[in-house]
Amino acid sequence: MAPAADKKVTGLVAATFTPFTTQGEIDTSVIGPYIDYLLEKQGIKSIFVNGTTGESMSLTVAERKVLAEEWCQKAKGRMDQVIVHVGCMSVKDSQDLARHAAQIGADGIAVIAPFFFKPRTAETLRAFMKEVASAAPNLPFYYYQIPGLTGVHVNVRDVIEGIEDLIPSFRGVKFTGSDLMDFGQCVSNCQPEWSVLYGVDEQLLAGLAMGAHGAVGSTYNYIGCHVNKLLSAFEKGDLVQARSIQFKMQELLSYAMKLGFDVGVNKQLMSELSGLSLGPPRLPLTPCPHDRIEQITQKYRTVF
Template sequence: MGDFKLKGLVAAPFTPFHENGDLNLTPIEPYMNLLLADGVKSVFICGTTGEGPSMTLPERKSLAEKWVQVGKDKLDAVVVHVGCGNLRETIELAKHAKEIGASAIASIPSVFFKPKTIDLLVDYMREISLAAPDLPLYYYHIPGLTGTDFPMYDFMEVASTRVPNLAGFKFSHMNTEDIMLCLHQYGVKYQFLVGTDSLLLPSMTFGSEAFVGSTYNFCGKPCNRVIAAFKNKDLEGAQKDQFKFLAMVKIIVQYGLNVATQKAMMSLSRIDLGPTRAPIPNTSAEQKEALKKDLTEMGYFEWIN
């Protein structure tokens, strides 16, 4: 476990649903093959993009089993997000992830009764870690959705001594100072996954090596070009694709920065994964057509291939 490290782009896959809302596992294998063709070799399932909190425990288990099964000897890593609304179900999913051979687990804190102190948050994460002691565990820091917003530097100061299989955290936040401090102090032993897609190029300048995001589902090739250009000290080349990426993000925001908009983009350019679940609103046919027009005008379909 001590040698486990994620590298490069890690897609946060969308969860396929039938039109009636039922889980649809059929597209998972062709979906994975599309990611691999784009150079995306690891996945972080059942998180925000995967609508994990909108799924039942049996559904989350079935989905995790399918990704581990199809990814065997093909994907570098399958990280399973196990966070639920309560600790007991989170522990159940953590144990299940271990049983099926997942590479690592991650978890948000509880979101209704929120931990009021860092000590309480660390205690919560420790209980999860003890349920799957042989799996690397990432804390999933996404305060905009969980409402738990402690500095990660302060969290690491406590968690590094009390959570035995802590691997680091997934950082879905814009506070780059916080993650930079963590990298400086704890970056040798721990890994801090950048979960804000628009920070891909900036975060590499301060040492980040792994990036978890929803957009890597459909723009893995240009984002891999950003990484390759940066490593080759071609800053101008990296900036070119990064600025194009930001133009794409501007369009996504225009149509609602949510899972439904990006699922629509997947169906336009990669694979149809069905609707989202309430309360996320689905993209209408008219919105989808307008989205296609705007993406075409920015050169999106040529850029991602």
């Protein structure tokens, strides 16, 4: 039985960071306060866990299960959507995580393309996704496209063509790329129950103009309250206000990128701005020098 189509993902979805102790072990004690912060301070009602921002490729399958269960348990009855990323290099590990996500009450699962042995065609990628989706056939399934990290440059339009026949639970795409032609083709060819979610925070307004139903991003953890105003302005047709907020986001992120902005730096910025103790990133990511994060934090306060 295919999943119900009454929980379409819209609006902002925060891609969550994984809290670690100072010793580098996962720290689930932070997850409850983290959800409180997103809801109360940022107006964020949906989360995407164990993704790129959550350093999923640096976690064990067992760690990912513990985290997914804690996020789902703490968000139950409070958040609209908890989407769990279950992509791995091994289709068997991905299936294991997909089954687990179904057991713990996740609202959906997502999968990136495997990137060591890369699928070279849309057909091969679709076959991989079909195997993963089959392990949790009643959970909404999303393809998470991020070619900048996977190196898999297969047009998403080709991936989704007729995919509802192959994967009845397919419900959309997290599109983290700058090819707006491919993105537009996804939007124009999607089924009514699908969500096409844009994943490049600094170009969100362009994604909205092309018809994005929502957005998934790391910066919404700490600037979600501002970006919600961007969404509201866009919906009202106030492009001047929407651009103003987008340009502020770009000013902050371009400044951070010049200083070297990766998941580790982003995580530390979230810790500074939220007051949550998220700990260091896990190798091969390295902690951010204190002076650099101070500069970015000051820039945030100047811009917003």
